[in-house]
Amino acid sequence: MSDNYNILIILHTEYERSNFDEGIEHKSNNIYYFGENKYLQTIPKRLKHNKIFSPSKEILEKHIINEIGKLNITFDFIIANSELTLMPAAKVRQELNISGSKPDQVEKVTNKVVMKNFIKKSGINIPKYLSLEYALKNKVYAEKLFKRDKIVLKPINGSGSEGVYFYENFGFLYQEISKLNINIIDYEVEEYIPGEIYHLDALVCDKSVIEYIPSKYINTCADFANGEPLGSFQIAKKKQYLELLKKTINALDIEIGAVHLEIIKSTKDDEYYFLEVANRTGGAEIRTLFSEKTGINFSASECSLQINKTIIYNSRKKRNSYFGFFQIPGHHLNFEYCKIVGLEKWLKHPNLLKMTCLDERKKISKTITYRPDKLPVSMTLKASSPSTLEKLIKDIFQDKEIQILPTMNETNYVK
Incomplete structure (x- = not known):
């Protein structure tokens, strides 16, 4: 990990959320962090690094190019590990001829229409889908399709099922679409597949799966967005899961890094269907629990793979x-401060393993988040078998004793 590279890291949240030094050697490399001042100030002073202040809250490639252009430095790598920073980083790489994913590659793992265009060629089952713009302009075709x-x-x-809506059929959507305050070109229409949702989390190098962990959701991310709790538990590996991962990686040309693939097992035909994929780690507690199971530092390895194709281990022993x-969300509550009872x-x-509860003095996040430190309650648990773990989480x-109550003289109550 000590090759004296010039590395630009785009920091879009508090440093402790990623701990880049666990995967990227700071002493021997020239590390530059680009981001808002409030995030740059969270970088530990013990780390050798340089700060490049973003002139905007929004991470834009033109700002990055402009700021690093003042340095007269040729960067070897640009690291971005959040959904919002993947494309700006890719555009900078292309503009400055830096190795790593370029815009056409990143679009395959961030644009849900583009990714399904490629996935359907791979033989993986996919829901019927259209861009909303095309569906509205071709109503007869859309009604025939759906x-x-x-x-x-x-x-x-x-990500995170924010801005997701459900309709009984396309006709209802067509009637109701004018009531939504959305940009038509930013949405897609997709067949609803009833069933249970799974997520497959993996590390990839040279398009090969190094390690992966399959898990099953209890409730869905859409339920969570609507104020319901969310759970997930790891399950046993199956050849079919690995094949789905491999086909997805090859179809989308995912070269390296972390992969978070979501699939659904349909109750109609008992088949697995592709939902979406990301070329980054999943949210909530997925990174932590991947590491608990495999001994691999998931977040650190996502970075180190991009620099020198190495894996970072917390332990060499799998468990x-x-x-x-x-997790219990709080964004839907109609009060700002809360306390949680019934957890004894x-x-x-x-x-x-661990329980994190929101401090009564901290405001509840009013945006959808899976961050444990931003939620009323987040727990991680373990068990000897998937079935035991599933029952425990259910x-x-x-x-019914677990309740979220208002504090600070707030009297409204919403669970």
Whole structure:
């Protein structure tokens, strides 16, 4: 990890969310961080680094190019590990001829219409889909394609099921679309597939899967966006999961880094269908639990693979236990401060790894987030088998004693 490279890291959140020094040697490399001042100030002073202040809250490639142009430095790598920074980083690489993913590659893993255009050629099942703009201009064709199917309206770019809407059929959407305050060109229409959703999280190098962990959601990210709890638990590996990962990676030309693939097992035909993929780590507690299971530092390895194709281990020993998480959102609540009651028995539970509760003095985030430190409650748990872990998390879901109550003289109550 010590090759004396010039490395630009785009920092779009607090440093502790990524801990780049675990995967990138700071002493021997020339590290430059680009981002807002409030995020740059969170970088530990012990690390040798340089700061480049962004003139805007929005990370734009023109700002990056302009600022680093003042340095007279040729960068070897640009590291970006959030959905919002992948494309700006790719455009800078292309403009300055820096190695790594370019815009056409990043579009395949961020644009849901483009990615499905490539996926359908691979033989993987996909829901019927159209860009919203095309569907509205070609109403007869769209109605013929979707028939009377329930459909989903979702942003073409973005994550976390923010801005997702469900309709009984395309006709209902067509009637209601004018009521939505959205930009038509930014959305797609997709067939709703009933079933259970899984996520496959992997590390990839030279298009080969180094390690992966399959997991199954309890509830969905769309449920979470609507104010319901979300859970996930690791399950046993299957040849079919690995094949789906490999086909996706090859179809989208994913060369290196982390992969978060979401699939659904349809209750209609018992087949797996592609939902979406990201060339980055998943959110919530996925990174932590991947590391617990495999011994691999997921976040650090995502970075180190891009620099010198190495894996960073916390431990060389894989664990036989299975790991999962449970989270309660707060963005939907109509009060700003909260306290959580009814957690006593879970705090003492032998299968609990960690529980994070929002400080009563901190405001509840009003935007959808999976960050444990921003949620009313986030738990990580372990068990000896997937079935035991699933039952444990479902028991937490059904525990009526867990309540979110307003504090600071706020009297409204919403659970």
